[in-house]
Amino acid sequence: AAVRRPLVAGNWKMNGLRASLGEIGLIAQGQGGLWRNTDLLICPPAPLVFTAAAVAIGTKVAIGAQDCHAEASGAFTGDVSAEMLADAGATAVIVGHSERRTYHKESDAEVRAKAQAAWRAGLLAIVCIGETKDERLAGKTLEVLGVQLAGSLPDGCTAASLVVAYEPVWAIGTGLTPTPADVAEAHGFIRDRLVERFGAEGEGVRVLYGGSVKPSNAAELMAVANVDGALVGGASLKASDFLAIAAAY
Ligand code: PEP
Numbered sequence: 531a532a533v534r535r536p537l538v539a540g541n542w543k544m545n546g547l548r549a550s551l552g553e554i555g556l557i558a559q560g561q562g563g564l565w566r567n568t569d570l571l572i573c574p575p576a577p578l579v580f581t582a583a584a585v586a587i588g589t590k591v592a593i594g595a596q597d598c599h600a601e602a603s604g605a606f607t608g609d610v611s612a613e614m615l616a617d618a619g620a621t622a623v624i625v626g627h628s629e630r631r632t633y634h635k636e637s638d639a640e641v642r643a644k645a646q647a648a649w650r651a652g653l654l655a656i657v658c659i660g661e662t663k664d665e666r667l668a669g670k671t672l673e674v675l676g677v678q679l680a681g682s683l684p685d686g687c688t689a690a691s692l693v694v695a696y697e698p699v700w701a702i703g704t705g706l707t708p709t710p711a712d713v714a715e716a717h718g719f720i721r722d723r724l725v726e727r728f729g730a731e732g733e734g735v736r737v738l739y740g741g742s743v744k745p746s747n748a749a750e751l752m753a754v755a756n757v758d759g760a761l762v763g764g765a766s767l768k769a770s771d772f773l774a775i776a777a778a779y
Contacts, residue, residue: 534689534734534735534758535567535736535758536568536569536752536758536779537568537570537693537736537738537759538568538569538570538571538759538760538762538772538775538776538779539570539572539594539622539624539656539693539738539759539760539762539766540571540572540762540767540772541573541627541740541761541762541766542573542575542766542767543596543629543763544575545575545767546575546578546767547578548578548581550574550578550767551574551581551582551585553768553769553772554574554585554586554591554593556773557570557572557769557772557773558585558589558590558591560769567779568759568776568779569590569759570591570592570772570776571592571593571594571621571622572586572593572594572766572772573593573594573595573596573622573624576595576596576610576615579595579615579618579619579620580618580619582619583619583620584619587619592621592622593619593620593621593622594620594622594623594624594653594654594656595610595620595622595623595624596623596624597610597623597624597625597630597644598610598611598612598615598623598644598647598648598651598653599611599647600640600643600644600646600647601647602647602650611647612648612651612653613651615651615653616651616652616653621653621654622648622654622655622656622693623644623648623653623654623656624656624658624695625644625648625655625656625657625658625682626638626641626644626645626657626658627658627697628660628697628699628702637681638677638678638680639681641682642681642682645657645682645683645684645692646684649691654690654691654692654693655691655692655693656693656694656695656761657682657683657692657693657694657695658695658697658761659678659679659694659695659696659697660675660678660697660698660699660702660740660741661674661698661700662699662700663699663700666700671715671716672715672719675696675716675720675723676719676723679694679720679723680723683727687724687727687728687731687735688728688731688734688735689731689732689734689735689736690734692735693736693737693738694720694724694735694736694737695737695738695739695740696713696716696717696737696738696740697739697740697741697761698716698741700741701740701741702740702741702742702763703742703763703764704741704742705742706742707741707742707743707751708741710750710753710754713739713751713754713757714754714755714756717737717739717754717755717757718755718756720737720756721733721737721756736759737756737757737758738760739751739754739757739759739761740760740761740762742764743760743761743762743765743775744765744771744775745765745771745774745775745778748760748775749778752778759779760775
């Protein structure tokens with residue numbers, strides 16, 4: 531099996547002001563040591579991307595964004611394109627987060643177009659998928675993940691251009707997490723689909739777990755097969771928590 535370099539990514543969501551950028555400086559200072567071989571990424575709100583990138587320059591912390599529009603420019607008031615994010619210093623963008631899918635009614639087709647926009651701008655696309663609580667209780671988790679993968683991933687995905695984040699919707703911001711066995715099942719299924727569709731490249735795509743990852747549960751979750759890192763929401767806002775999670779690898 532391919533050796534996949536772990537990625538610990540922080541999603542600040544709609545949190546943070548310029549004063550919060552000190553956390554990125556602290557993460558950069560805390561780098562090295564145990565998590566020397568782990569990629570670190572922080573995705574602040576769009577207005578902070580430019581300054582965050584300046585703070586992170588010359589460190590191993592990369593800066594990403596939380597969403598992008600599918601078009602490069604145009605009459606789309608309030609939207610931000612992948613090209614603008616790249617111009618501001620981002621190297622990655624999250625697309626299809628469940629909060630976007632829920633509150634902005636983003637479909638798999640839109641997420642797929644956003645992933646293609648990310649590539650057009652030279653950004654790594656982090657595509658999020660995950661089942662709701664009702665879907666899990668109905669035994670439909672893998673079916674839902676299969677549909678989301680088929681619809682949200684463009685053709686031509688490569689290990690270098692795509693990261694998949696498995697984020698059970700019911701685990702996001704709730705303090706609840708799936709069991710290691712459930713995580714193993716979901717990640718194994720995602721890996722199989724990636725290899726089926728993208729061959730050797732699919733073997734190299736990193737699959738992150740997201741949903742209430744914190745310092746106390748990171749090691750257990752990250753030890754699961756086919757878990758190549760974490761997408762961290764709440765616990766990414768404090769450098770000490772984020773670094774503790776990164777150290778779990
Ligand atoms: C997320 O927003 O991607 C997430 C996983 O949030 P939290 O870690 O707060 O559950």
